[in-house]
Amino acid sequence: MKRTVLITGCSTGFGLASAQHFAAQGWNVIATMRTPSADSALAVLPNVLVTRLDVQDRASIDSALKAGIERFGGLDVVVNNAGFGLHGLFEPTPREKILEQFEVNVFGVMDVIRAALPHLEQRGGGTIVNVSSGAGIFTLPLLSLYCASKFALEGFSEALSYELTSQNVRVRIVEPGGVLDSRFVSRSAEEQSRTAVPARYRAFVHATEGVFAGLRDNRSGATSEDVARVIYEAATDTSDRLRYVATDGIKQLVKMRRETSEDAYLTFMREHFLARPPSAKEPAKD
Numbered sequence: 636m637k638r639t640v641l642i643t644g645c646s647t648g649f650g651l652a653s654a655q656h657f658a659a660q661g662w663n664v665i666a667t668m669r670t671p672s673a674d675s676a677l678a679v680l681p682n683v684l685v686t687r688l689d690v691q692d693r694a695s696i697d698s699a700l701k702a703g704i705e706r707f708g709g710l711d712v713v714v715n716n717a718g719f720g721l722h723g724l725f726e727p728t729p730r731e732k733i734l735e736q737f738e739v740n741v742f743g744v745m746d747v748i749r750a751a752l753p754h755l756e757q758r759g760g761g762t763i764v765n766v767s768s769g770a771g772i773f774t775l776p777l778l779s780l781y782c783a784s785k786f787a788l789e790g791f792s793e794a795l796s797y798e799l800t801s802q803n804v805r806v807r808i809v810e811p812g813g814v815l816d817s818r819f820v821s822r823s824a825e826e827q828s829r830t831a832v833p834a835r836y837r838a839f840v841h842a843t844e845g846v847f848a849g850l851r852d853n854r855s856g857a858t859s860e861d862v863a864r865v866i867y868e869a870a871t872d873t874s875d876r877l878r879y880v881a882t883d884g885i886k887q888l889v890k891m892r893r894e895t896s897e898d899a900y901l902t903f904m905r906e907h908f909l910a911r912p913p914s915a916k917e918p919a920k921d
Contacts, residue, residue, distance in 0.1 A: 639707045640870065641665040641700065643688055643747060644717030645677060649766060649811065652863035653714060658683050660867065665703030665710075669717075690717050690743025691735075696750045710754040712870045715744045716766045720781035723830050724840070732830075733780055740784035741791070748795070752804070760803030764869050765792045766862075769812030769885035773892040776843050776908050796877055807869035808878045811862045812885035846908060857882035 640657050644650035645666040654666040658680050666677045667688030677683045684706045688699035704710055718740045721732060748763055755761035770778055771785030789808060796806035832840050865881040880889055891900050 636709075637661060637663050637682070637707070638711040639663040639665065639703065639709055640712040640714060641667065641703055641710060641751065642714040642716055643667050643690060643743075645685070646670070646672070646675070648716075648859050649814075649862045649866065650714075650716040651676070652859040653716065653866045654683060655680075656860070656863040656867050657870075663707040665699065665707070667699045667717075688717075688747075690747060691738050693746050693750070696747055700750055700754065704754060709758055710751060710761065711758060712762045712764065713747060713751045713755070714764045714766065714866055714870065715747055716866075717743060718766065718784075720768075720770075720778065722777055722781070724777065724832065724836055725779045726836075727830050727833060728780060729830075736780050736784050737787070740781075741787045744788060745791070752799075752802075755804050756802050760805075762805045762807060762870050763795075763799070764807045764809060764866055766866065767792070767808050767810050769810055769880075769882075769888060771808075772810060772885075773888045773904075777840065777847075793877060806877070807872070809862070809866050809869050809881050810878060810885070810889070811857070811865070811881035813882055814857050814859060814862060843908060857884060 640662055642650050642654050642657070642664065645654045646668040650666075650668070654664050654677050658664050658677075662682065664677075664680075664683040666675075666683050666685050668675075668685070669687065669689045671685050671687050672678075675685055678685050684703055686699045686702050687695055689695045700710070719736070721728060721736050744765060751763070755763075765788060767788050768781070768785045770782045771789040774782045774786075792806055792808050799806055862881045865879050869876075869879045880886060891903050895903075
């Protein structure tokens with residue numbers, strides 16, 4: 636029998652590439668998105684069901700699972716890919732946007748898993764792949780809220796992996812970063828443009844954006860298809876491995892965070908990202 640995967644956030648980026656990759660490997664794919672499109676590249680594939688799932692709408696989660704299981708007869712793997720990133724300063728970000736960040740990146744993942752677990756357990760087990768980020772390993776300025784949501788996702792996923800081992804359900808964490816051919820970057824820019832930067836922060840933001848521009852110029856060239864292949868690897872790996880770093884461009888920061896001392900890591904990050912505040916003699920004013 637063909638195996639079946641449900642993937643969230645399939646309209647663009649990692650989700651779209653993953654749905655195409657799983658389908659190419661002969662899987663049945665429940666490709667979900669907030670607003671399904673009849674002209675989606677996925678709609679023409681015979682072993683793919685395109686259906687609506689908004690992780691902020693629990694009824695749509697149940698409906699997507701029901702439709703997929705009725706179509707394909709079961710469920711073996713869930714890929715929690717849907718997410719977005721708030722890019723900008725914490726201080727001026729409205730509380731409702733912070734709640735949305737966690738509702739999509741954390742609580743939405745939890746709701747999908749809670750709804751899918753009975754189906755996986757009925758099959759005797761399965762795999763859950765949670766798409767995290769390099770920002771779930773190390774932190775970056777102007778991404779404090781996105782980092783917070785991905786750190787929460789990492790902690791939840793790791794602890795959950797211990798619990799679900801008893802149910803023969805594997806949990807995997809895929810950690811990409813620096814992929815620019817996805818909708819993630821443009822949406823983050825749109826979110827940032829809606830929040831004014833206080834004058835006292837402008838020098839810091841300008842300097843930090845310059846660092847980010849340099850990182851983009853020196854990116855490794857990873858694509859959504861590259862990440863999709865790692866997601867597929869995580870979904871089909873039968874080992875006890877938990878985490879999969881999906882792109883080469885973040886490996887230096889991952890190594891610094893995980894393999895050096897706290898002092899060495901913080902020194903490295905401050906040298907790259909810390910802009911000094913104005914002197915006390917010339918205070919900035921909004």
